[in-house]
Amino acid sequence: MVMECCVAARWFACALLLVGVGACARREARPAAGLGVAEALGGAGDVTGFARATAPPQLQFPRDHGPHPEFRTEWWYFTGNVATAAGRRFGVQLVFFRQALAAAVPARDAALAARDMILAHAAVTDVDGRRFHFAERLARSAADLGGVRGGDGRPFAAECADWSARAVAGSDDLLPLELRAADGAFAFGLRVDPGKPVVLQGDRGLSQKSAAVGNASIYYSMTRLPMAGTIEVDGQTHQVRGEAWLDREWSTSALGAEQVGWDWFSLQLDNGEELMWYRLRRRDGAVDPWSRGTLVAADGRATRLEPAQVVAEPSGTWTARDGGAVYPARWRLRGVDPDLDLQVEPLLADQELDVLVRYWEGAVTVRGTRAGTPVTGRGYLEMTGYVLPR
Numbered sequence: 483m484v485m486e487c488c489v490a491a492r493w494f495a496c497a498l499l500l501v502g503v504g505a506c507a508r509r510e511a512r513p514a515a516g517l518g519v520a521e522a523l524g525g526a527g528d529v530t531g532f533a534r535a536t537a538p539p540q541l542q543f544p545r546d547h548g549p550h551p552e553f554r555t556e557w558w559y560f561t562g563n564v565a566t567a568a569g570r571r572f573g574v575q576l577v578f579f580r581q582a583l584a585a586a587v588p589a590r591d592a593a594l595a596a597r598d599m600i601l602a603h604a605a606v607t608d609v610d611g612r613r614f615h616f617a618e619r620l621a622r623s624a625a626d627l628g629g630v631r632g633g634d635g636r637p638f639a640a641e642c643a644d645w646s647a648r649a650v651a652g653s654d655d656l657l658p659l660e661l662r663a664a665d666g667a668f669a670f671g672l673r674v675d676p677g678k679p680v681v682l683q684g685d686r687g688l689s690q691k692s693a694a695v696g697n698a699s700i701y702y703s704m705t706r707l708p709m710a711g712t713i714e715v716d717g718q719t720h721q722v723r724g725e726a727w728l729d730r731e732w733s734t735s736a737l738g739a740e741q742v743g744w745d746w747f748s749l750q751l752d753n754g755e756e757l758m759w760y761r762l763r764r765r766d767g768a769v770d771p772w773s774r775g776t777l778v779a780a781d782g783r784a785t786r787l788e789p790a791q792v793v794a795e796p797s798g799t800w801t802a803r804d805g806g807a808v809y810p811a812r813w814r815l816r817g818v819d820p821d822l823d824l825q826v827e828p829l830l831a832d833q834e835l836d837v838l839v840r841y842w843e844g845a846v847t848v849r850g851t852r853a854g855t856p857v858t859g860r861g862y863l864e865m866t867g868y869v870l871p872r
Contacts, residue, residue, distance in 0.1 A: 529554060529585075529734050529735060530585060531584075531585025531586055532552065532553060532554045532582070532585050532734040533550075533552040533553050533734060534695075534696035534698075534734050534735070535553075535688060535689075535696065535698040535699050535700050535732075535733050535734070536688075536695055536696055536698070537688060538685050538686035538687055538688045539686075539687045539688065539700050541680075541682065541687055541700075541702065543655065543656070543680065544632065544633055544638070544654065544655045544656055545633040545634070546633060546702075546730075547632055547633050547638055547655070547656040547730070548630070548631065548632035548633020548634060548638060549580055549630045549631070549632075549633070550700075550732045551580075551582065551597070551598070553582075553700075553732045553733060553734050554581070554582045554585075554733070554734040554735075555579070555580070555581055555582075555732065555733055555734070556579070556580040556630075556731070556732035556733075557577055557578060557579045557580070557729075557730070557731055557732075558577065558578045558630070558640050558647060558728070558730060559577045559728065559729040559730070559731075560574075560575065560576045560577065560647065560661060560674065560726055560727070560728055561573070561574065561575050561726065561727050561748065561843075561845075561861075561862040562574045562672075562674075562707075562709045562724055562725060562726035562727065563724050563725065563750075563845055563860045563861070563862075564672075564709060564710070564713070564722035564723055564724030564725075565722060565723070565724055566720050566721060566722055567721070570609075570610050570720060571609035571610055571829065571845075572606060572607060572608060572609060572713050572715075572720070572722060572845075573605075573606070573607030573609065573829065573833075573844060573845025573862070574605070574606055574607075574661075574670060574672065574709075574713065574726075575603065575604065575605040575606075575616075575843060575862070576602070576603070576604050576605075576645070576647065576661050576663055576670075577602065577603050577604075578600060578601070578602050578630065578640040578641075578642060578645075578647060579600065579601040579602070580598050580599075580600055580623070580630055581598060581599050581600075581601065582597060582598050583596070583597060583598065583599060584597065594622055594624050594625055594627075595624060596622035596623050596624035597623065598622075598623035598629070599620065599621070599622060599623065599628075600619075600620070600621050600622075600623050600628035600629060600630070600640075600641070600642045601618070601619070601620050601642065601838075602618065602619040602620075602628075602640075602642035602643075602645050602663070603616065603617075603618055603835060603837060604616065604617055604618075604619075604645060604663035604665065604668075604670075605617075605833070605835060605843070605844075606668040606670060606713060606715060607829060607830055607833055607844055607845045608715050609829045609830065609845065611715060611716075612830065613667075613715070613830075614830055614832055614833050614834075614844070615665075615666075615667050615668040615715065616835045616836075616837070617663075617665035617666070617668075618835075618837045618838065619642040619643045619644070619645055620642070620838075621642045621643050626641075627643065628641055628642040628643060629641060632649065632656070637649040637651075637653060637654075638653075638655075638656050638659070644663075644664065645662060645663040645664075646660075646661075646662050646663075647659055647660070647661050647662075648660050648662075650673070657674060657675060657676045657704075657707070658673055658674065658675045658676065659673070659674045660672070660673050660674075661673075661674065661711075664714075667715060667716055668713070668714060668715050669713075669714040670711065670712065670713045670714065671711045671712050672709050672710065672711035672712075672713075672722075672726075673709065673710055673711050674707050674708070674709045674726050674728070675707060675708045675709070675710075676707065676708075677704065677706045677707035677708055677725070678704065678705055678706045678707070678756075678778070678782050679704075679782050680702050680703070680704055681702060681703045681704070681705055681758075681776060681778055681782075681784045682701075682702050682784070683701040683702060683703060683758070683774075683776055684698075684701055684774065684786070685786075687700055687701060687702055688700065688701075689701035689731070689774070690772065691736040691737055691738070691741070691762065691772055692736075692737060692738030692741060692770075692772055693738070693772075694738055696734065696735060697735055697736055697737065697738055698733065698736060699731045699732060699733035699736050700731065700732050700733065701729070701730070701731045702729075702730050702731075703727065703728060703729050703730070703748075703758060703776075704727070704728040705727055705748070705750070705756035705758070705778050706725050706727070706750055706756055706778075707725060707726045707727070707728060708723070708725060708726075709723065709724055709725060709726040710722065710723035710724075725750055727748045727750070727756075727861070727862065729748070737762075738772075740764045740765050740766075740770075741762050741763065741764060741765075741770055741772075742763055742764065742765050742867045743762075743763050743865070743866040743867015743868065744760050744761060744762050744763060744864075744865075744866055744867065745760070745761040745763070745794060745796075745810070745813070745863070745864070745865050746758075746759070746760040746761075746863070746864040746865075747759045747760070747775075747794070747813070747815065747826065747846075747861065747862075747863055748861050748862045748863075749824070749826070749846075749848050749859050749860075749861035750859050750860060750861050751848065751852060751857050751858070751859035752857060752858050752859055753780065753852060753855070753857055754779075754780030755777060755778060755779060755780055755852065756777075756778040757775065757776075757777055757778075757815070757822070757824075758775050758776045758778075759773075759774075759775035759787065759792050759794060759815065760773060760774060760775065761773045761794045763867060769789075769794075771789050772789075773789050773794075774786070774787065774788065774789070775787035775791075775792055777820050785820075787817075787820070791817050791818075791819060791820065792815060792816070792817045792822075793815070793816045793817070794813055794814075794815050795813065795814045795815075795816070796810030796811075796812070796813055797810065797811065797812050797813070797814065798810065798811030798812055799811055800828075800831045800832070802832075802834055802836070803832070805870075806840070806869060806870055806872075807834065807840060807842075807868050807869045807870060808868060808870065809834070809842045809865050809868045810865065811828075811831065812825070812826065812827045812828070813825075813826040813827075813863070814826070815850075820852075820853070821851075821852065821853045821854065822850070822851065822852050822853075823850045823851050824848050824849070824850035824851075824852075824857075824859075825848070825849050825850050826846050826847075826848055826861075826863060827846060827847055828844050828845070828846050828863065829844070829845045829846060829847055830844060830845075833845070840869050841864065841865065841866045841868075842863075842864070842865040842866075842868070843862065843863070843864040843865075844862065844863060845860065845861075845862060846860065846861055846862060846863045847859075847860055848860060848861060
């Protein structure tokens with residue numbers, strides 16, 4: 483997301499264990515039930531010493547592409563739809579999370595001593611092959627095992643074990659950027675180039691998620707970036723190109739006590755516009771009034787969208803293979819101002835990441851009307867908080 487799956491829930495509990503037993507981990511089996519997503523992004527736990535998002539930031543680039551260690555949670559989130567010259571379609575996701583274990587830690591003369599943990603998720607949707615591949619990495623921010631740097635005169639780099647997002651040599655900004663990840667049945671090496679300018683989400687970059695002071699994040703996006711390179715699935719390498727979306731967000735707490743999840747849309751329309759919308763959900767099933775979004779014009783101008791302007795309606799259901807989660811199968815986004823009526827459908831029904839915190843995130847297709855004119859598009863959808871109680 484936006485809140486982009488801050489998956490910082492259960493993985494944070496596991497990270498505390500990994501501090502003592504290892505430097506890097508690949509997920510092999512689901513851990514016992516732990517924290518939930520809402521708990522991770524709420525004010526649970528001791529947040530003493532961490533900064534809170536309470537006012538619109540004075541963002542400066544490239545400085546703010548880099549890490550913000552004064553906040554507890556942060557992510558760099560890339561999604562994209564690409565295709566080969568022959569038309570074979572793929573969706574791609576790569577995200578790096580930085581999670582502080584404490585606001586401050588005592589100095590220790592140990593190579594593996596770390597204040598932060600780095601978590602990464604990678605996924606490839608092989609649309610025409612009808613398969614979804616995903617994997618996870620977790621590492622200490624120490625001993626070159628993982629970490630994020632940049633914004634301080636050094637080239638940007640986010641690394642977690644063998645995965646990375648690195649500024650191209652010679653760049654003094656975030657872009658161009660090279661994304662690399664591999665795990666068993668998939669691998670990719672993709673270059674992301676500059677495209678449409680930065681969009682400050684919310685109130686000039688302050689994205690308020692509930693009424694409580696500090697339950698907010700600093701949030702910006704780059705909504706349409708050229709992307710090209712290679713994707714390997716099942717031993718075959720494909721040359722691809724398409725468009726990416728980057729979301730950047732950091733916070734110490736965001737969700738309120740009654741908020742349990744969200745549905746987040748990042749849609750690129752063929753008329754040159756982009757639509758971001760997140761629909762927050764409450765424990766009683768109601769849509770939370772802090773749901774928000776942004777419409778980005780073809781020339782890059784951004785317009786904030788308030789709750790009354792867009793209605794997101796789910797229909798149908800898709801049940802995970804093990805029966806542990808049930809998600810909406812498709813969506814309709816409707817608005818009067820802006821005038822839009824969009825059908826959003828997954829390119830594959832099963833794009834669930836069954837990782838330390840389980841969520842659905844995948845490539846979607848869009849069709850409908852915008853200001854009365856037929857429009858199509860593509861994008862990504864994220865759904866969290868749908869795991870059934872055990």
